Amino acid sequence: MAIAQADTMTQTEKRKGSMAVLQDFRLWWLVIPAFLVFLVFFVIPTASLFGLAFNKSVAGVIALNSHITFDNFVRIFTRASYYESILRSIWISAIVGAACLFFGYPLAYVIAKTVKPSRATLLMILVLSSMQLDMVIRMYGLMVLLGDNGLINGFLLRVGAITTPLPLMYNVFGVIVGLVQITLPFMVLSLIGIIKAIHPSLEEAARSLGASRWHAFVTIVLPLSMPGILAGTLLVFALSISSYVVPALMGGWKVMVLPIHIYQQIAEVGRWQFGAAIAVVLFVTSIAAVAVYHQAAVRTSGGRT
Structure with a gap:
């Protein structure tokens, strides 16, 4: 049985x-x-x-061949205009990430901690509404605001605060402002869910033990929201370093970053091989940023992967 x-x-x-x-x-x-x-x-x-990228650079030729050469990469790292563009792309993207975190975290915190659903919905609509317009339209709106004859310079000239227009466009400042305007909603959306998942009882316990509101935020909320900070920063960095439209419009082709060089080599000169080599460098740079993000995430999570 x-x-x-x-x-x-x-x-x-x-x-x-x-x-x-x-x-x-x-x-x-x-x-x-x-x-x-x-x-x-x-x-x-x-x-x-x-x-x-590993073929010889020939104008107008797109077909792959078996002849491998590293001349394109040698040219990138031996000419100042190209490797300076790599560094410029990295530090501009890093500044944009820091600026988005500075402006986006308070907004995300307010939305996440808002108890009234209608108010939270209204704030979310305000965040998402900027993403409904095309990027080019948003950049032209900034050009109206920041141009030499724009609203800001026009007002300052009218009140006598300045005698010549401020250089707010066609420089690094204009590119950074444009990228922050484009990528800020992505940072906010990355942070809202993480902050909302932090249980209020943790802050209340810290306050009951004598901690101030600021100390409770720094020691409880900020460390627990680190995954959202890292994810949002990585997303903003990736969007910024690969952006072509913003540097072209807000930089006026004067701020040379990697996407501008890729466009020039492929669309204007027709040297696909060299443009592809620059694209490889851009891709490797983004992968390196992901590796740094992974290491930072492992450290903030106590070694858990």
């Missing part, structure tokens, strides 16, 4: 295991369409472009 029950239980477990494997296999079928789209429209074009 016991042997028969054991055999029955074994068969039941095998049947359950087979059904679980079949169910997992069916779930994998749901991933295939997304995987094919990712493979066809991202992996293959990106790999082809990166392959061009």
